[in-house]
Amino acid sequence: MSLSAIQFKHVSYLWDEAKAATFSEDEVALLIYRSNLLGADLRLTNYGGGNTSCKAMAKDPLTGEETEVMWVKGSGGDIGTLKKSGLAALYVDRLRSLKNVYRGIEYEDEMVELFNHCIYDLASKAPSIDTPLHGFLPFKHIDHLHPDAAIAIAAAKDGKKITEELFGGTIGWVEWQKPGFDLGLQLKQCLDENPGIRGIMLGSHGLFTWGDTAYESYINTLEVVERCASYIEDNINKNKIVFGGEKIDSLPxxxxxxxxxxxxxxxxxxxxxxxxxxxxxxxxxxxxxxxxxxxxxxxxxxxxxxxxxxxxxxxxxxxxxxxxxxxxxxxxxxxxxxxxxxxxxxxxxxxxxxxxxxxxxxxxxxxxxxxxxxxxxxxxxxxxxxxxxxxxxxxxxxxxxxxxxxxxxxxxxxxxxxxxxxxxxx
Ligand SMILES: [Zn+2]
The missing domain is CATH 3.40.225.10 (Class II aldolase/adducin N-terminal domain)
Known part of the structure; x- marks a missing residue:
């Protein structure tokens, strides 16, 4: 057992270095591997919930030149069983240039259609409404999950303050907003205003975490969720009472x-x-x-x-x-x-x-x-x-x-x- 495996009590550390080494530098294969590990632990995300992405250079078939492409989980499916066919691949510069035609929040639904104009791999799965949430952030590997422990903080009355204190300001906070183009811009703004953060909590919703490599993103995600979960368990152990105590007994x-x-x-x-x-x-x-x-x-x-x-x-x-x-x-x-x-x-x-x-x-x-x-x-x-x-x-x-x-x-x-x-x- 590696050191990392011993550190985690509330999430499963499943990364196998030998297995990961077989993917060599294939960032998309590493993204799929990481996604499957994350999806295997229901404490990290609910069934069908969340999405993951990576950005890497690839040859543009139109020009023959290297261009930045984002692979992100497409619409539907579950990260635990994600395969390449479940990913959407988009030109990053095109996706970001959609900012120039964005007419404001009341028109954000029209942007979904435009994601199709940014597709790099024609065999892509349809891009989901969460696509811009990944696209505007600069990181190579990003995890967006719905861990119960993180949502508990995201849905707490003092969630913003707790996040700030628990992570010493290294996790940003964006208030609840329906996923879409505008939320993507807000995530980027949060990062710009708080350079150096390791993730962002989405009010009432879930968590964004990232890293330069698939492994760094994986470890960052596990560490953040672990800290949320142990904070909650510490409080439960301190208060010794859950849901105001038992009112009735269960039948046998x-x-x-x-x-x-x-x-x-x-x-x-x-x-x-x-x-x-x-x-x-x-x-x-x-x-x-x-x-x-x-x-x-x-x-x-x-x-x-x-x-x-x-x-x-x-x-x-x-x-x-x-x-x-x-x-x-x-x-x-x-x-x-x-x-x-x-x-x-x-x-x-x-x-x-x-x-x-x-x-x-x-x-x-x-x-x-x-x-x-x-x-x-x-x-x-x-x-x-x-x-x-x-x-x-x-x-x-x-x-x-x-x-x-x-x-x-x-x-x-x-x-x-x-x-x-x-x-x-x-
Ligand atoms: Zn979500």
């Missing part, structure tokens, strides 16, 4: 599963009022700690923070008003208790849509909850297929980790509803 494991199995078809019926849904259930310890806590009623309605999280989980979960030991055989009485909850949730969702919609917003989508929390028992998630339902559960668990961390060091803040809407109905 066997009873939880029995109760969940009995209730699942009823919940599925309610959730399928518009489209037939498939369910998933988990009674993971992290979920139970949250749903059995005193703070559940305060935190659950706030909703999630990182855009990736709420895109999969809807703005907030539905908390059931059933006792853990409720008799599941009395279906009629259970339905009578649950029906008003679902009616109220759909009304809340329609109200959110009506308040936040723009003249060109797509029509309202299914108003049923995706995440359903049953205190003492566990969490149900419903989606169109099993994989989507399982990922929704995974993402809400990420959101729970974020709330747990933010509450341990400060207080948790969610995204303003209008910002959430602008992402959900982009």
């Amino acid at each position: 494991k066997e009873d939880r599963l029995k109760q969940a199995a009995a209730l699942a078809p009823v919940l599925r019926g309610f959730c399928s009022s518009q489209t037939k849904m498939i369910g998933h259930f988990t009674d993971d310890d992290r979920v139970l700690q949250f749903i059995n806590s005193n703070d559940l009623d305060r935190l659950a309605p706030l909703g999630t923070s990182c855009p990736d999280h709420f895109l999969r989980t809807k703005i907030s979960p539905l908390v059931l008003n059933l006792k853990p030991g409720e008799n599941p055989d009395d279906v009629k009485s259970i339905k009578e208790k649950l029906s008003p909850l679902f009616v109220a949730y759909r009304k809340m969702y329609a109200g959110y849509y009506d308040t936040c919609k723009h003249s060109n917003s797509p029509a309202m989508r299914d108003a049923n909850p995706v995440v359903i929390l049953y205190p003492g028992v566990g969490m149900f998630t419903f989606a169109k297929d099993k994989q989507t339902a399982r990922v929704a559960a995974e993402f809400y668990t990420n959101a729970i980790n974020v709330m747990r961390g933010a509450e341990a060091i400060s207080s948790y803040t969610s995204l303003p509803r209008q910002e959430a809407f602008n992402i959900e109905y982009w």
